[in-house]
Amino acid sequence: MARMKFLCDADRCIECNACVTACKNEHEVPWGINRRRVVTINDGKPGERSISMACMHCTDAPCAAVCPVNCFYTTADAVVLHSKDLCIGCGYCFYACPFGAPQYPKVGNFGSRGKMDKCTYCAGGPEADGSKEEYEKYGANRLAEGKLPLCAEMCSTKSLLAGDGEIIAQIYKERVTKRGYGSGAWGWKTAYRETIES
Amino acid sequence: MASFARFIRLAFGAWALLLLVTAVPASAQQVNPTASAVKEQQLLQELNRIQGRVSIPDQRSRVLEQPQGREWREFRMVTLPWIGGVAIIGMIAVIMIFYLTRGMVRLESGRSGRTVVRFNGFERFVHWMTATCFIILAISGLNVTFGRQLLLPLIGFEAFSEWSQWAKYAHNYLSFPFTLGVVLIFLMWIGGNIPGKVDIEWAKRGGGLIGHDHPPAYRFNGGQKMIYWIVVLGGGLVAASGYALMFPFYGTGIEGMQMAQIVHAIVAVLFVAAMIGHIYIGTIGMEGAFEAMGSGEVDVNWAREHHRLWLDEQMARTGPNDGQRQPASAPAE
Numbered sequence: 033m034a035r036m037k038f039l040c041d042a043d044r045c046i047e048c049n050a051c052v053t054a055c056k057n058e059h060e061v062p063w064g065i066n067r068r069r070v071v072t073i074n075d076g077k078p079g080e081r082s083i084s085m086a087c088m089h090c091t092d093a094p095c096a097a098v099c100p101v102n103c104f105y106t107t108a109d110a111v112v113l114h115s116k117d118l119c120i121g122c123g124y125c126f127y128a129c130p131f132g133a134p135q136y137p138k139v140g141n142f143g144s145r146g147k148m149d150k151c152t153y154c155a156g157g158p159e160a161d162g163s164k165e166e167y168e169k170y171g172a173n174r175l176a177e178g179k180l181p182l183c184a185e186m187c188s189t190k191s192l193l194a195g196d197g198e199i200i201a202q203i204y205k206e207r208v209t210k211r212g213y214g215s216g217a218w219g220w221k222t223a224y225r226e227t228i229e230s
Numbered sequence: 231m232a233s234f235a236r237f238i239r240l241a242f243g244a245w246a247l248l249l250l251v252t253a254v255p256a257s258a259q260q261v262n263p264t265a266s267a268v269k270e271q272q273l274l275q276e277l278n279r280i281q282g283r284v285s286i287p288d289q290r291s292r293v294l295e296q297p298q299g300r301e302w303r304e305f306r307m308v309t310l311p312w313i314g315g316v317a318i319i320g321m322i323a324v325i326m327i328f329y330l331t332r333g334m335v336r337l338e339s340g341r342s343g344r345t346v347v348r349f350n351g352f353e354r355f356v357h358w359m360t361a362t363c364f365i366i367l368a369i370s371g372l373n374v375t376f377g378r379q380l381l382l383p384l385i386g387f388e389a390f391s392e393w394s395q396w397a398k399y400a401h402n403y404l405s406f407p408f409t410l411g412v413v414l415i416f417l418m419w420i421g422g423n424i425p426g427k428v429d430i431e432w433a434k435r436g437g438g439l440i441g442h443d444h445p446p447a448y449r450f451n452g453g454q455k456m457i458y459w460i461v462v463l464g465g466g467l468v469a470a471s472g473y474a475l476m477f478p479f480y481g482t483g484i485e486g487m488q489m490a491q492i493v494h495a496i497v498a499v500l501f502v503a504a505m506i507g508h509i510y511i512g513t514i515g516m517e518g519a520f521e522a523m524g525s526g527e528v529d530v531n532w533a534r535e536h537h538r539l540w541l542d543e544q545m546a547r548t549g550p551n552d553g554q555r556q557p558a559s560a561p562a563e
Contacts, residue, residue, distance in 0.1 A: 043267070049285060066286050071294040073282035079267045082282075085294055094303045100374045101391045102382060118391040120398050122374065123478065124306070127488050128299040132291060144402070145478075215267045222297045 034196035035110045036153055037224065038184065039204055040084045042215045044191035047072055047082035051183035051192055055086070058154070058182045059171025065135045067151040068183050081215055084183070084192045087112065087133035087151035088223035095125035095134060109175065111153040116169045121145040130222045153194070154181040201228050270295075279485075290479060302488040306495075310375055314499035321503040325510045328439075335516040337532055338442060345527035346544055353418060354526055360411030360461075363404045368502045370397035375495065405472055412465035415458070422449040423458040428539065438536075449540040457508050464501040468494055 047070050055061065055068045068086035089112045096104035096112060103118035104125075114125075123145060126134040136145035147169075156173030159166035166173060174182060184194035193200040201217070205228060208214035217228045273280045279296040349357070373381065373394060382390040432438075432452035435445040445451075450458065471494035474482050482490065512519050518532035533541040 047285070052286060064288065066288060066291060069284055069286055069288075069291045071280075071282040071284055071292060073268045073273070073280065073294070075283040081268050083294060094299055098303050098306050100378055101394050102378050102387070103391070118387055120391060120395045122394075122398060123475065123487075124374075127484060127491060128303045128306070130295055130297045130299050132293055132296070132484070144399070213267075216270055218270050219295060221271070222295060 033108045033110075035198070036089060036195065037110075037197035037200060037220075038086065038088060038153075038181075039193040039200045039217050039220070039228075041191045041193065041204060041207065042081040042083050042218055043211075043213065044189045045070065045082040045084055046189055046191070048188060051084050051187055054182045054186050055151070058174075059152075061171065062137050062149065065137065065149050067133075067135075067149070083218045084187075085131055085219065086183070087129075087153070088131055088219050089151075089153055090130075090223040091225060094128035094130070098124045098128045100124060105158070107155060109153075109155070111155045111175070113152055113155060113157055113170075114148065114150070115158045116147040116149075117158075119147045121147055131219060154179070197224070204228055290483075293484070296484055298485065298488070302491070305492055306375075310495050310499070311379075313496060314372070314375060314502075317499050317503040318506065321506045325507065325515075329510075329515070332439075334514060335439075337517045337529065338444075338535060339531045341518075341529045342531045344530045346530055346533050346541065347526060348522040348528045348533070349526045351526065354523055356411055356414045356418065357523055359407055360415060363408035363411060364505065366400050366404055367408060368498070368505070370401040371495075371498055372502070373397050374401075375499075402476055405469065405476070408465070409469040412461060412469060415465075416462045419450070419458055423455045425452075425455055428452075429455060444535050444538070446538045447536065447540065448543070449537060451537065453511075457504065460501065460504045464497050464504070467497045468501065471497070 049070050052066055052068050052070060056066065059067065061067055068084060070082050070084045072080060072082045074080045089110060091110075093104065093106070093112045095114075096102075096106070099114075100122055101118050101120055103116075104112060104114045106112055121136060121144065123136070125148060126132075126136070133150045134148045135150065136148055138144060138146040152170050152173075154172060154174035156162075156166045156176065157170035159169065161173050161176035172182075174180065179185065181194045184192045193203060204214070204217060221227045270280065274295065274297065278298055280294040281292050282294060284292045374397075377390065377394060381393075385393070426448075428447060429452040432445040432447055435443050437451065437453050438444050471490040474480075474490040475487055475494065478487060512523065516536075518529055519536075521532075522528050530541065533544075
């Protein structure tokens with residue numbers, strides 16, 4: 033089985049936010065929640081870079097470790113998913129996550145946050161693949177259909193890459209060699225304890 | 231006419247020269263977009279977090295990366311269970327050893343049959359309201375820290391999740407009467423709980439815990455004053471840190487909430503350990519002690535042994551409640 037990862041080539045990202053929009057549309061994500069976002073660093077200054085970020089599906093995921101009800105699980109493709117039936121909305125995963133991925137539909141509402149929502153790597157949840165229940169709780173299950181996450185699939189500059197970690201790392205390395213520069217695989221060191229030498 | 235042509239030529243020449251001068255540095259600058267690009271590791275080392283600008287309405291999502299969640303994870307998974315385990319199991323062990331060696335602290339002079347009012351109805355109501363909330367808060371709180379390891383394997387995912395959900399609601403909502411109770415306790419008993427000389431003497435004599443000593447005390451002895459300040463200060467800290475967690479992003483970011491959780495959890499487990507001691511001495515640890523919070527009236531002999539100075543004050547004011555209430559049980563000895 034593959035070890036699925038995301039890689040954002042910040043030298044290619046043009047901050048068009050199409051990945052953000054595509055994700056919201058594909059999964060009918062609730063109001064106020066963005067499973068993916070584009071952050072621009074040093075905006076308007078020399079060296080500005082934009083990075084598209086969502087759940088990185090970490091190795092030894094901190095959210096899964098700290099969850100008091102153990103509602104997280106890792107699929108055979110190393111995608112970190114959770115069960116909204118088990119989630120009690122305590123907020124612990126959101127304290128532990130380095131990428132701000134877990135979000136709640138009712139943050140700030142008297143401590144009753146509601147069930148946590150985050151990027152599923154377009155892989156749904158514990159319900160039967162492609163079922164109505166799965167779609168309502170977690171959104172589309174593209175992985176079960178043999179497709180990759182939509183955000184990466186429709187990225188106009190092919191900045192955002194999704195797929196097997198080794199393959200996307202190889203693609204990124206080739207790009208860096210060919211064009212002569214690369215600002216690195218953002219978040220990889222934190223999420224996967226490894227980085228791509230460029 | 232000729233001078234105008236010369237002026238044009240001169241102006242054109244100056245313009246060409248200017249173009250040449252400005253063009254030199256531009257051509258010298260070879261295209262290397264990463265030379266000035268922001269570097270992830272550098273940004274992380276500078277601030278331990280990376281943030282920028284987002285164009286979506288949720289401005290909290292502008293924080294791109296904050297790896298300090300790892301330290302918090304270490305605290306939550308390793309440090310806290312150790313602190314909590316040692317404090318709570320340690321306290322239970324100390325109490326058990328104490329009970330087995332010393333046993334219940336008896337009323338040495340037996341019961342007099344005369345009682346004196348120690349806590350009025352309002353005081354007892356506040357005490358029991360706070361106590362009930364505290365016990366539920368403690369159990370539901372310990373469930374978050376220890377439940378996954380201790381309870382989940384016994385009852386399974388669904389049942390544990392259901393129970394934890396209700397425990398969380400109870401934890402959130404009972405925090406309000408609990409906080410009210412702490413505030414009322416602070417206000418109504420502050421008068422008797424200012425540490426003084428008598429407490430130093432009380433502490434020097436070990437509070438009479440060992441042997442059959444009865445160091446004098448006013449309404450609250452040194453140990454009770456300690457419990458009072460643990461409740462007031464510990465209760466204040468858990469309430470403040472708890473509300474920071476209940477109202478996320480009202481004045482705190484993620485780091486603030488991690489800190490709040492750390493303070494909340496450490497104070498809470500120590501608080502639980504202290505209250506186990508308090509419950510012990512108020513029930514099976516000392517004869518005649520429970521009545522103070524039960525009926526509100528204690529035997530005069532009990533008051534004389536444990537709170538002599540307070541009893542003297544009360545006697546000077548009102549005198550004991552003669553014959554109003556017969557003791558429920560015969561004297562112990």
